[in-house]
Amino acid sequence: MSPAFLLRRLxxxxxxxxxxxxxxxxLLRIVPGDPIAMMVPGEATPxxxxxxxxxxxxxxxxxMQFVIYLDHLVRGDFGVSISLKQDVLTLVLGRxxxxxxxxxxxxxxxxxxxxxxxxxxxxxxxxxxxxGVDAINSIALAIPEFLWAMLLILAFxxxxxxxxxxxxxxxxxxxxxxxxxxxxxxxVRGQFGLARELLGHLALPALALALPLIAVIAxxxxxxxxxxxxxxxxxxxxxxxxxxxxxxxxxxxxxxLLPTITxxxxxxxxxxxxxxxxxxxFAYPGIGNMLFGAASNRDLPLIQGVTLVFALLFILLNIAxxxxxxxxxxxxxH
Amino acid sequence: xxxxxxNLRVSINAKGTRTPVLRGAHLQLEQGKILGLxxxxxxxxxxxxxxxxxxxxxSARIESGxxxxxxxxxxxxxxRERRGLLGRSIAMILQNPMTALNPVFRIEDQMTDxxxxxxxxxxxxxxxxxxxxxxxVHIREPxxxxxxxxxxxxxxxCQRVVISIAFSCSPRLIIADEPTTALDVTVxxxxxxxxxxxxxxxxxxxxxxxxDLGVVAxxxxxxxVIYAGRILESGPVERIFSSQHHPYTQALLDAAPRYDRPxxxxxxxxxxxxxxLAREAEEFDRRVDREVAHA
Numbered sequence: 001m002s003p004a005f006l007l008r009r010l011x012x013x014x015x016x017x018x019x020x021x022x023x024x025x026x027l028l029r030i031v032p033g034d035p036i037a038m039m040v041p042g043e044a045t046p047x048x049x050x051x052x053x054x055x056x057x058x059x060x061x062x063x064m065q066f067v068i069y070l071d072h073l074v075r076g077d078f079g080v081s082i083s084l085k086q087d088v089l090t091l092v093l094g095r096x097x098x099x100x101x102x103x104x105x106x107x108x109x110x111x112x113x114x115x116x117x118x119x120x121x122x123x124x125x126x127x128x129x130x131x132g133v134d135a136i137n138s139i140a141l142a143i144p145e146f147l148w149a150m151l152l153i154l155a156f157x158x159x160x161x162x163x164x165x166x167x168x169x170x171x172x173x174x175x176x177x178x179x180x181x182x183x184x185x186x187x188v189r190g191q192f193g194l195a196r197e198l199l200g201h202l203a204l205p206a207l208a209l210a211l212p213l214i215a216v217i218a219x220x221x222x223x224x225x226x227x228x229x230x231x232x233x234x235x236x237x238x239x240x241x242x243x244x245x246x247x248x249x250x251x252x253x254x255x256x257l258l259p260t261i262t263x264x265x266x267x268x269x270x271x272x273x274x275x276x277x278x279x280x281x282f283a284y285p286g287i288g289n290m291l292f293g294a295a296s297n298r299d300l301p302l303i304q305g306v307t308l309v310f311a312l313l314f315i316l317l318n319i320a321x322x323x324x325x326x327x328x329x330x331x332x333x334h
Numbered sequence: 335x336x337x338x339x340x341n342l343r344v345s346i347n348a349k350g351t352r353t354p355v356l357r358g359a360h361l362q363l364e365q366g367k368i369l370g371l372x373x374x375x376x377x378x379x380x381x382x383x384x385x386x387x388x389x390x391x392x393s394a395r396i397e398s399g400x401x402x403x404x405x406x407x408x409x410x411x412x413x414r415e416r417r418g419l420l421g422r423s424i425a426m427i428l429q430n431p432m433t434a435l436n437p438v439f440r441i442e443d444q445m446t447d448x449x450x451x452x453x454x455x456x457x458x459x460x461x462x463x464x465x466x467x468x469x470x471v472h473i474r475e476p477x478x479x480x481x482x483x484x485x486x487x488x489x490x491x492c493q494r495v496v497i498s499i500a501f502s503c504s505p506r507l508i509i510a511d512e513p514t515t516a517l518d519v520t521v522x523x524x525x526x527x528x529x530x531x532x533x534x535x536x537x538x539x540x541x542x543x544x545x546d547l548g549v550v551a552x553x554x555x556x557x558x559v560i561y562a563g564r565i566l567e568s569g570p571v572e573r574i575f576s577s578q579h580h581p582y583t584q585a586l587l588d589a590a591p592r593y594d595r596p597x598x599x600x601x602x603x604x605x606x607x608x609x610x611l612a613r614e615a616e617e618f619d620r621r622v623d624r625e626v627a628h629a
Contacts, residue, residue, distance in 0.1 A: 232433040233437070239389070242447075
């Protein structure tokens with residue numbers, strides 16, 4: 001993959017982000033709901049409201065507002081949150097690491113479990129293991145992540161209180177961190193007790209996000225493995241005298257990866273979107289949770305900021321997925 | 335006798351119906367010779383070679399018979415021991431070289447893995463042996479070819495690589511399943527010559543599966559003709575070509591273009607003959623069913 005390709009993809013991200021900014025900006029201003037009405041007490045006079053409206057620039061026309069917004073944006077100024085009275089960029093960057101860690105743990109879990117299930121059901125084809133995996137897949141796929149969140153809370157926090165159900169860490173211990181990447185930082189510093197507590201908090205939300213993706217990965221990988229297993233080169237490997245396990249993992253798996261990576265990438269993006277509801281259910285302090293708060297308060301600058309960050313995240317993910325194709329398929333390297 | 339197949343009966347069981355694909359096949363391959371197994375598509379040629387290698391499809395069942403390799407029945411052998419023979423003692427050349435190599439690995443990895451598994455060579459030794467083998471199959475610049483991926487080579491080159499893999503562990507039996515069918519005519523000649531040359535040099539026995547009697551005449555010592563899962567006729571190549579005993583063998587000869595008689599018209603195998611052979615096959619199935627019921 002050439003640097004020119006990378007550069008072109010990154011340049012293409014600019015018009016995409018501009019499009020997202022336009023759509024979100026206009027949508028937020030034409031749907032009913034008034035941020036000023038949400039923040040003023042009942043006894044405020046119309047003059048007070050007009051003054052507030054003016055101070056936030058909301059009295060100007062929508063195109064005018066957008067030009068001002070864009071002008072600030074290109075200078076790195078995302079505006080000030082109406083409800084939290086803080087700089088939007090600082091707020092988003094403060095919360096983003098928590099979401100990234102959650103998504104990362106969830107995707108690791110999905111890939112590990114999905115691959116294991118697909119490989120196991122291909123290896124033990126035609127036995128009860130294959131039927132069992134298929135059944136688990138159907139259930140995991142049929143239930144959306146927010147419902148999984150509720151079910152997991154019921155099972156592992158209420159019936160069997162094994163895991164905490166809210167937050168990221170005991171607030172008393174959160175002061176010990178220098179960055180917002182708590183999990184990464186505790187692992188790097190070798191504070192494994194702390195890491196275990198963080199993972200305990202992550203377990204249920206990550207699992208809720210991962211379960212549908214596990215099913216998707218297992219299903220796609222299994223079907224592409226089955227396609228690959230009837231190819232001539234697998235027959236040749238068998239005739240070379242290799243064991244079934246080696247044929248499956250070394251000869252077949254690398255060939256079956258391509259469709260799986262494509263689909264995992266697409267669904268990972270859904271997973272990041274899914275964090276909004278799951279973070280809310282588990283009171284997990286990520287940007288998803290913040291987005292919900294911003295939406296209920298009609299906090300226009302904050303909603304705009306979070307949406308742009310999500311859009312940027314999606315674009316970067318897509319580029320990463322495309323780059324990974326060349327790694328697994330030598331035919332795409334030129 | 336390196337390979338002795340006796341009364342091999344295989345059927346495919348799918349959706350509750352049993353279809354015989356090999357009806358008591360007999361085959362004998364002498365040490366150091368090339369035996370041609372000739373027949374049309376669907377005649378059971380590939381089933382024979384899959385049965386020898388133990389890679390029959392899941393729906394296939396071996397009903398009776400023996401496949402003796404160097405005197406030992408492969409069908410009675412423990413699976414692990416049987417797999418131990420593959421690659422080391424028995425190797426195969428597949429029909430389509432473009433799909434026989436794994437697209438995600440370099441030629442080097444695909445040649446050295448089998449050498450490291452069976453010949454106990456380390457990476458450097460296996461690489462040296464791979465280079466030697468590529469030279470033996472007349473590939474120029476073997477160093478460069480080792481670094482290539484299969485999609486960067488032509489069909490003929492891929493088939494040379496596949497042949498060199500088959501010969502690399504000095505197996506005693508090589509099964510070649512239509513190794514020239516997927517190649518164009520000029521390359522076909524080269525590949526046939528190459529197989530014959532390597533076979534003479536190493537003394538390996540070859541079971542050569544083909545639908546082309548011209549190919550048989552060029553490289554085989556003896557030939558067996560198969561139709562509908564039955565071996566209709568076996569014998570040395572000269573005898574089969576000079577005086578056919580079975581009408582089907584004659585029909586096959588009439589259906590193939592002859593370089594020595596360019597003016598004669600080609601005749602497809604006649605429907606009457608096909609019908610007769612199908613009746614014989616059915617008769618055979620009925621007899622087997624009676625025997626089974628009797629037993």
